[in-house]
Amino acid sequence: MIELDRVTFGYVRSAPIFQDFSWKAGRGEAWAVLGASGCGKSTLLSLLAGLVFPSSGQVCIDGLPLTRPRPQTGLIIQDYGLLPWSTVRENVELGLRVRNFYGPDGTHAPRSYDSSLNVNPWLDRLGILEVAGQYPGQISGGQRQRTAIARTLALRPDLLLMDEPFSSLDAPTREGLQRLMLELWAEQALTMVIVTHSIEEAAVLGQRILLLKKAPNRVAHVIENPGAADVHFRESDAYVRRVRALREQMEGA
Amino acid sequence: MIELDRVTFGYVRSAPIFQDFSWKAGRGEAWAVLGASGCGKSTLLSLLAGLVFPSSGQVCIDGLPLTRPRPQTGLIIQDYGLLPWSTVRENVELGLRVRNFYGPDGTHAPRSYDSSLNVNPWLDRLGILEVAGQYPGQISGGQRQRTAIARTLALRPDLLLMDEPFSSLDAPTREGLQRLMLELWAEQALTMVIVTHSIEEAAVLGQRILLLKKAPNRVAHVIENPGAADVHFRESDAYVRRVRALREQMEGA
Amino acid sequence: MKRRDLLLATLALLVIWEILAVLIHRQILPTPLAVLATLGTELLRGNLTLHFLASLWRVLASTLLAVLTAAPAGMLLGQSKRLNDLFSPVIYLLYPIPKVVLVPIVLLFFGIGDLPKIIIIFLILFFQILVLVRDSAAGLRPELIQSVRSLGAGRRALFRFVYLPASLPAVLTALRQSVGTAVAVLYVAELFATQRGLGYYIYLNGSTLFNYPAMYGGVVMMSLLGLGLYFGVDLLERRLCPWKTKS
Amino acid sequence: MKRRDLLLATLALLVIWEILAVLIHRQILPTPLAVLATLGTELLRGNLTLHFLASLWRVLASTLLAVLTAAPAGMLLGQSKRLNDLFSPVIYLLYPIPKVVLVPIVLLFFGIGDLPKIIIIFLILFFQILVLVRDSAAGLRPELIQSVRSLGAGRRALFRFVYLPASLPAVLTALRQSVGTAVAVLYVAELFATQRGLGYYIYLNGSTLFNYPAMYGGVVMMSLLGLGLYFGVDLLERRLCPWKTKS
Amino acid sequence: QPAAKDATTTVRVARIPVLDTLPLYVAQQEGLFEKHNVKVEIIPVASAPERDQLIAAGQADAMINEVLSTMFANKQSVQMQTVRYARTATATAPVFRILVSKDSGITTLDQLKGVPVGVSDGTIIAYLTERLLQAEGFAPDEIQTTSVPSITDRMALLSSGQLKAAMLPDPLSTLAVQQGATVILADSSHPEYSFSTLTFSKAFLDANPTTVRNFLAAWEDAVALINADGSRWTSLLSDQNLVPAPLLESFKVPQFATAGVPTKDQFQDMLSWAREKGLLTQDVSYSDCVDGQYLPK
Ligand SMILES: Nc1ncnc2c1ncn2[C@@H]1O[C@H](COP(=O)(O)OP(=O)(O)OP(=O)(O)O)[C@@H](O)[C@H]1O
Ligand SMILES: Nc1ncnc2c1ncn2[C@@H]1O[C@H](COP(=O)(O)OP(=O)(O)OP(=O)(O)O)[C@@H](O)[C@H]1O
Numbered sequence A, B: 001m002i003e004l005d006r007v008t009f010g011y012v013r014s015a016p017i018f019q020d021f022s023w024k025a026g027r028g029e030a031w032a033v034l035g036a037s038g039c040g041k042s043t044l045l046s047l048l049a050g051l052v053f054p055s056s057g058q059v060c061i062d063g064l065p066l067t068r069p070r071p072q073t074g075l076i077i078q079d080y081g082l083l084p085w086s087t088v089r090e091n092v093e094l095g096l097r098v099r100n101f102y103g104p105d106g107t108h109a110p111r112s113y114d115s116s117l118n119v120n121p122w123l124d125r126l127g128i129l130e131v132a133g134q135y136p137g138q139i140s141g142g143q144r145q146r147t148a149i150a151r152t153l154a155l156r157p158d159l160l161l162m163d164e165p166f167s168s169l170d171a172p173t174r175e176g177l178q179r180l181m182l183e184l185w186a187e188q189a190l191t192m193v194i195v196t197h198s199i200e201e202a203a204v205l206g207q208r209i210l211l212l213k214k215a216p217n218r219v220a221h222v223i224e225n226p227g228a229a230d231v232h233f234r235e236s237d238a239y240v241r242r243v244r245a246l247r248e249q250m251e252g253a
Numbered sequence C, D: 001m002k003r004r005d006l007l008l009a010t011l012a013l014l015v016i017w018e019i020l021a022v023l024i025h026r027q028i029l030p031t032p033l034a035v036l037a038t039l040g041t042e043l044l045r046g047n048l049t050l051h052f053l054a055s056l057w058r059v060l061a062s063t064l065l066a067v068l069t070a071a072p073a074g075m076l077l078g079q080s081k082r083l084n085d086l087f088s089p090v091i092y093l094l095y096p097i098p099k100v101v102l103v104p105i106v107l108l109f110f111g112i113g114d115l116p117k118i119i120i121i122f123l124i125l126f127f128q129i130l131v132l133v134r135d136s137a138a139g140l141r142p143e144l145i146q147s148v149r150s151l152g153a154g155r156r157a158l159f160r161f162v163y164l165p166a167s168l169p170a171v172l173t174a175l176r177q178s179v180g181t182a183v184a185v186l187y188v189a190e191l192f193a194t195q196r197g198l199g200y201y202i203y204l205n206g207s208t209l210f211n212y213p214a215m216y217g218g219v220v221m222m223s224l225l226g227l228g229l230y231f232g233v234d235l236l237e238r239r240l241c242p243w244k245t246k247s
Numbered sequence E: 001q002p003a004a005k006d007a008t009t010t011v012r013v014a015r016i017p018v019l020d021t022l023p024l025y026v027a028q029q030e031g032l033f034e035k036h037n038v039k040v041e042i043i044p045v046a047s048a049p050e051r052d053q054l055i056a057a058g059q060a061d062a063m064i065n066e067v068l069s070t071m072f073a074n075k076q077s078v079q080m081q082t083v084r085y086a087r088t089a090t091a092t093a094p095v096f097r098i099l100v101s102k103d104s105g106i107t108t109l110d111q112l113k114g115v116p117v118g119v120s121d122g123t124i125i126a127y128l129t130e131r132l133l134q135a136e137g138f139a140p141d142e143i144q145t146t147s148v149p150s151i152t153d154r155m156a157l158l159s160s161g162q163l164k165a166a167m168l169p170d171p172l173s174t175l176a177v178q179q180g181a182t183v184i185l186a187d188s189s190h191p192e193y194s195f196s197t198l199t200f201s202k203a204f205l206d207a208n209p210t211t212v213r214n215f216l217a218a219w220e221d222a223v224a225l226i227n228a229d230g231s232r233w234t235s236l237l238s239d240q241n242l243v244p245a246p247l248l249e250s251f252k253v254p255q256f257a258t259a260g261v262p263t264k265d266q267f268q269d270m271l272s273w274a275r276e277k278g279l280l281t282q283d284v285s286y287s288d289c290v291d292g293q294y295l296p297k
């Protein structure tokens, strides 16, 4: 599904963050990306989303080189990117409205999609139905984050890119959403890439874990974590060992 | 040090978030605040910082009713509030510049403070020295968060209010900063109130833990956690038990 | 509350005016009382109302025309650095031209009715709005654009869902400016081929009849015309930008 | 790159002008070639340069004066809803007054030198800048203000560290608008008691002597004057807002 | 001769609100245009620049102007021709006066030497100022002017003393006198320099000669009516804003010029003044600018 082929990327007037970086992820896989702050996790998602482009090398999704955002890809960015002039409900509807604006043209919207604007189930699932009429400036940090998640999930993407999507949520809410993600993943043959700073979260959600090191990243360090996505993995010893191992690897980085 | 006396507060045209809420925190104590997303944690910090005011009741710091932000209070807000037109270094210097702007008048700046603008030690301690010349729009999420922390710590506050200050940081960085906070707290007779969504973090940093429930909050649920702030507490059984107990209390909420 | 402020402002201006008039003590600046008296009779006689309405129509038409063309153009230029680089020099060369000198050419194309007057005001407003909306659209936070692009939005949807609503405050500011400017430039736009309009009325009374109280009566009507339109813009703002007033 | 765009723009405008001139085929719109020829001789004869310099000085002085007074006032009003409520009606009543009708009063106070001309341009620019900077300051994100307030900043420090830098882009936009407007209104501001300035030059050649090539020569000089000042503003922007160009 | 077309053409007159246009309104009110079978449309404009813009754009065919303006317009090709005097100064009724402000301390003509007089550059006002002062024996460097094209501004400057002297047209000069200024010189001393004209666009003259003749015949009748009884027109004067209200009561309508065009001498003198000032760089011919053939025989 995802293929990075000798990708080099750096922001203008800055040192490269990825250099000759290659990485592959198959359809239906659940990946977690771990790495120190500033190592390039968000940048990686931008590359996968088609928002920035490598200076050399290629990013392919589903075999096609990426030249613009793909309508079936969902991205949740780190600082949410909510429209301040739209209510929570309108923000959640935004992606659907964009699709209806173009119609099923295959470029901006998938060739087939549900054109209904009924986002209530998503608002409800994410516990933001009661603030649906408020503006982003009038809700709490966690509510904002959940709005961003709802907005993306409402599009029913086949590739879901998430940048620390639960960082502002309390533990019970967070774990509830982790379960939700795993359900959706199981239901819909979703491919997931979740950037997280929480080793525990990576261990729970990532069947495979991509470890990024200090920039420039030249090789993809991949850790297999087959136990993830199992409801009971979190309580197992394997989980505790995995978390400890990951921590050691990160601190070594 | 902190005294909330039958405080009632709600946003305009919204239901109250605190109602007749009373709470006390002594000088030099380390508090953690836990609660579900949207329960009023950030609002509590705004009240303590003197940015919003109760419709009835009183917030007193050091025995004085709060009528405006207190210069010795440091606040790290949830979405950082960095100036987009200033570099990381300038952002970190901002509080010091504000103090120098007024001079030691006791209202805007403490009667005595160090007027030097040397923030390099703080930039270094928070690992953002190498991005010091960049603008907030050009750094990663975690780097932004650390800039906000450095900005506040550089003021050497005696009361430190932090709203999920480490939420965007990877585990090793996060734990390093938790240790830093505990050091500063031990050194400087700091009073700390840290809002966090991480039960583990609350258990590590909060000698006492304030649990907020669904709004309106009428009573302060306080959990004693004397083991916190000990370097080895994290590895103890007591810690694991505490975390489990807290989780149960939150899920019950 | 608002009404009280308006009253206060009006009173303050009248007092300052009175003081100035007494200080200067010349026919070119009559006292407010004299002006208001004249204004009253002129309004009753009926003609001034017609002048007012003629100007109102011209200001509304030209402002609308200018906003509906300049605002989208500004958003377009603000959206694309390439387009902006290309068109900026054109704007910068045309903006400083006093549009009044173009009157003969405008007359040639649009005859001598209301249209040429509306066109002249339109030309004056156009560049002002264009520059403001363009600069504001160009200053939009890139994260916002990226996040909406990731939802599938191409150029047109970005325009519709980001640039358009994000530029609304700038457009409203531009409207406020335009209202002021449009009314003010009536004085140059209503000098040809018309006997209706506050611009004509003021010129006639000030420069031909030397009826200064009547002239200042016309100026007062311009103030009121502007004020009324400003209230219209404020109303529009409350409708179009609820997130600003609510928070 | 930029130079190429400018060249392109100039050429495009000249071509459109040429086409229009040929189409209209009247003295009131001479061809660019005729104008440039006249412009050449007028520049060589030396007088046009003096007109240009006189106008340059007046535009610079009035723009500076207007920005230095209106921008801080706008920030102040944008900062405080109370102040704004109080002063808005004053602005809204004064903005629509055509400043040209105040010329006799301005003359009374400031004599017949350069000052009254500068004052008239200043008055026209003042409200335009005020409204823009005020609206932009009022639209500042409240989180930003709260976060700086929590660092101990009171009203004055907020002004210095938040409102001032945050308003810079708006001030620059206002400057761009002002440059255009200031040059354009030379045409009304240089009509009294002067025999220097592009406004005077255009009026004399266009309205009295019917020397249209010379008049359009003056218009071209106005365009160039505006263009030069715009480049000045762009330069200023690159200096004052590095975070915009860097990101 | 396109007689049919000629007969139905409307004459569009651009008019600035000055006394000189009185015959136009008298002719209209008294039905003189119908009598002479011409249709006339009056297009109001506020001031000379707007009037000229209308003519230049081909939106008007005729106007009251001055010969200098016709000369400037015709310097490249013939655009317009003056076909009649409109108003002329006479020994008893001045059209323009030089006034001095009340605080200027100027009481004699001699004191005006070297004092800038407010004029409108390049117009009959500037020409007349120079000629009148020359006639009074002023040397070239004793004649100073400053340009203030707007009459309002000129009056304001005069009344505030910022301008010590200014040339103002009648009847506004009377208003200035009411405000404290004093007349120091008037064109009644040399009426030959002072006249306004009726001018048509060349294109209109060429296409509609009969209409123009009819128009001038009606004008002639109107002038006769005015000159016969100046007191009949008070309401017309006020309705058409030709005389400021404060002057209406005391105002006496002067005698209007009967059929005639500016003479070659008058023309030549203006031309040489314009050349001298550098306002014109080439000669224009009298016959291109003035044509008396349309006057009633
Ligand atoms: N400006 C505002 N206007 C109206 N309601 C608001 C405003 N800000 C916050 N709220 C509401 O007040 C409640 C408490 O918000 P607060 O930000 O204190 O929550 P929180 O505990 O910090 O949540 P989180 O963990 O998600 O950050 C929420 O329900 C929120 O929707
Ligand atoms: N627009 C930009 N211009 C220049 N440098 C940038 C820009 N955005 C990010 N960077 C730099 O690129 C590096 C990688 O940034 P990125 O946002 O991908 O990090 P990250 O892994 O997501 O970090 P975090 O966990 O803190 O969010 C950082 O060092 C950052 O300073």
Ligand SMILES: O=C([O-])O
Residues within 6 Å of the ligand: C181, C184, C185, D098, D099, D124, D181, D185
């Ligand atoms: O732009 C103005 O002429 O007021």
Ligand SMILES: [Mg+2]
Residues within 6 Å of the ligand: A041, A042, A043, A078, A163, B140, B141, B142
């Ligand atoms: Mg990141």
Ligand SMILES: [Mg+2]
Residues within 6 Å of the ligand: A140, A141, A142, B041, B042, B043, B078, B163
């Ligand atoms: Mg919060």
